[in-house]
Amino acid sequence: MKHLSDIEIIDSVLQGNANDYSLLISRYKHKAFSLLKRMLKNEMDAEEVLQDCFVKSFFALKSFKRKAKFSTWFYRIVYNSAVTKLSGKKRKIEQEMLSIDDEDNPLSLSIPEKEFSRERSETLSLAIQELPENYAAVITLFYLESLSCEEISKIINTSVNNVKVLLHRSRSALKEVISQKHLEKELL
Amino acid sequence: MKHLSISEFNRFIDNELPPQEKEAAEKHFTECNLCSTELQNLQSIHSLLMEQQEEKVPEGIETSVMKKIARKIKNDKSQKTFFGFIISLFSVGILFILGFAAYEVSGKVFPISVNDKIAQQINLTSEQIKSFIHLSIGEKTLQSFEAAMLLFFALSIYFIIEKYKTIRH
Ligand SMILES: [Zn+2]
Numbered sequence: 559m560k561h562l563s564d565i566e567i568i569d570s571v572l573q574g575n576a577n578d579y580s581l582l583i584s585r586y587k588h589k590a591f592s593l594l595k596r597m598l599k600n601e602m603d604a605e606e607v608l609q610d611c612f613v614k615s616f617f618a619l620k621s622f623k624r625k626a627k628f629s630t631w632f633y634r635i636v637y638n639s640a641v642t643k644l645s646g647k648k649r650k651i652e653q654e655m656l657s658i659d660d661e662d663n664p665l666s667l668s669i670p671e672k673e674f675s676r677e678r679s680e681t682l683s684l685a686i687q688e689l690p691e692n693y694a695a696v697i698t699l700f701y702l703e704s705l706s707c708e709e710i711s712k713i714i715n716t717s718v719n720n721v722k723v724l725l726h727r728s729r730s731a732l733k734e735v736i737s738q739k740h741l742e743k744e745l746l
Numbered sequence: 747m748k749h750l751s752i753s754e755f756n757r758f759i760d761n762e763l764p765p766q767e768k769e770a771a772e773k774h775f776t777e778c779n780l781c782s783t784e785l786q787n788l789q790s791i792h793s794l795l796m797e798q799q800e801e802k803v804p805e806g807i808e809t810s811v812m813k814k815i816a817r818k819i820k821n822d823k824s825q826k827t828f829f830g831f832i833i834s835l836f837s838v839g840i841l842f843i844l845g846f847a848a849y850e851v852s853g854k855v856f857p858i859s860v861n862d863k864i865a866q867q868i869n870l871t872s873e874q875i876k877s878f879i880h881l882s883i884g885e886k887t888l889q890s891f892e893a894a895m896l897l898f899f900a901l902s903i904y905f906i907i908e909k910y911k912t913i914r915h
Contacts, residue, residue, distance in 0.1 A: 576812075576815070577812065579811075579812065579815070580808040580809075580811070580812055583807060583808045583811055583812075584808060587803045587807050587808075588800040588801065588802055588803055589800055591800075591801055591802070591803035592800045592801040595801050596801075604803075605803060605804060605807070608803060608807065609807065609810060609811050609814060612807075612811040613811060613814050613815055613818065616811075616815050617815075617818070679798065679799045682794060682795075682798055683798070683799075683801060686798070697795060701795040701796060701798055702798055702800055722756075722760075723753075725756070725760075726752060726753060726755075726756035729756065729788060729791050729792065729795075730752065730788075732791055732795070733787060733788070733791050736791075745794055746787075746790045746791075746794065
């Protein structure tokens, strides 16, 4: 079977072959999942939001303007859904903190030390998950999805310069995490 | 030359420094231990990030998404039919209420008129229709039918409001 472009698949879906949409899902599922997991820092939430994003984008396909790349458009949906999910979560945590005066802070999402005894790639992914969500997003979009700073700026809705600053800061922050968790030997 | 700033380090790695500055930085790295160590650190982070792997989503997401989509399409369709039904109920209700109103006031609309002849004619006809309805179905039946129609009308308004609320959500 010949390799269809994103646009060809979208045309086919819009012509009524709804099942072709699963080709697009297969194409983007792992990358979008990586972005979500690193931003949400939770695998179950990431999978749930990812499914919602695919459903949302299916019904929004008609409004997709072909000037942009599908990937940019889709990652925008993914990024915004993650931000929405996070703001809901934070509100919930704040409410819980108001109702129960808990002494340990549920906002810190730190990973127990013992979990860092896995494969290198998994360790790295856990270290990235330690970063604030916008750092994790920029690092994932830049390195894993190989997007340009310009494309990233469209996805997270900020200036190109801001993306560069975020990228610089997230590298330094990752370095911090690695040294804090004593992962230099394992990773560097 | 001073030590490099964080931004300069990063731009060096991303190859974004203008040639002159790049050259100066390279020269500085040979002279300054501090900066060359920092560069090595950042470069190792950079290459570490280059080789990162994507996270694998559990199997079967295609099927569950396509199922969700199919369910949503079906739901939307049945909601549309339901909404159409409510709208027709609403219009039938309005028609009947107008009919009843006309029935109630018939014969009284033109007690005094500019044009006596026409008024008389209309009043006479409506009086006849009224007595015909009265004879054929009876006032009681008509009244209960009227009440039922009012109830239908109120119900359809309730459904429309509910629908509007869910749309807004
Ligand atoms: Zn120096």
